[in-house]
Amino acid sequence: MEEVRVRGYQEKDQSATRNICVATANGFAVDTQKQKELLCLLFNDYYTENEQDTCFVAANEKDEAVGYIIAARDFQEYKKLFKKYYMPKIYKLSFFQGLIRSIGLAYEGRVSKEYPAHLHIDILDGYQRMGLGHKLMNTLINRLKELGVKGVCLFVGAKNLKGISFYKKFGFTEVKRIAGAVCFGLKLD
Ligand SMILES: CC(C)(COP(=O)(O)OP(=O)(O)OC[C@H]1O[C@@H](n2cnc3c(N)ncnc32)[C@H](O)[C@@H]1OP(=O)(O)O)[C@@H](O)C(=O)NCCC(=O)NCCS
DSSP states (O other): OOOOEEEEOOGGGHHHHHHHHHHTOSSOOOSSHHHHHHHHHHHTHHHHHHOGGGEEEEEOTTSOEEEEEEEESOHHHHHHHIIIIIHHHHHHHOHHHHHHHHHHHHHHHHHTTTOOEEEEEEEOGGGTTSSHHHHHHHHHHHHHHHTTOOEEEEEEETTOHHHHHHHHHHTOEEEEEETTEEEEEEEOO
16 A cells, blocks of 8 residues: 655645645636636645645655645734735635635634634545544644644535544534534644
8 A cells, every 4th residue: 555644844745735725625616727726825825835834744655745734823813914915816816705705714713712723634535534634633733732722623614524524533523603614623722
């Protein structure tokens, strides 16, 4: 069986992580270059460009990323930079998605007191359900604990049963449901 190891994100992983973001898109149209760009702006680029110390990849034997976990350690810091540098690009590509993300930012702020960090995790199809999700999650959680972060949360589509099952299995608990998404949280202290 191919050996896959978890390691810290490196600059060379940028295009692989963007491709994984697109390949694992759930409920997002990714037919055009513009849609792919939008997806990466929404869910990938901020983390790998600004918070590399909380980004990890699962790399195959060629040292190519086949999965990742990426996180922002503090929502308020994330929001400041995201609004300044990423929202204008998102609005430029899609006013509608810009609006949706603005509403999301306002809502996500409400859970950030208890769960200051948030994450995204995605693994390519052929590498799922072999324990990599747990390895990536454990690696991130150890790092967040080292950084003194008291809780981490995420939002998953209410129809993403695979994701929901994974988070519950890991020990996350449901915090809230809103507009087709479920917020899961895990306390770290
Ligand atoms: C969700 C995801 C990160 C889990 O990572 P993983 O490496 O597959 O998970 P692990 O092998 O560590 O853990 C396995 C558990 O995850 C869940 N799971 C993973 N694949 C599943 C599948 N095809 N069907 C149902 N549950 C699944 C189950 O709880 C499973 O436990 P089980 O095998 O005892 O039923 C991964 O499947 C993935 O990237 N999916 C596509 C993208 C996605 O939905 N990301 C989350 C968006 S919020």
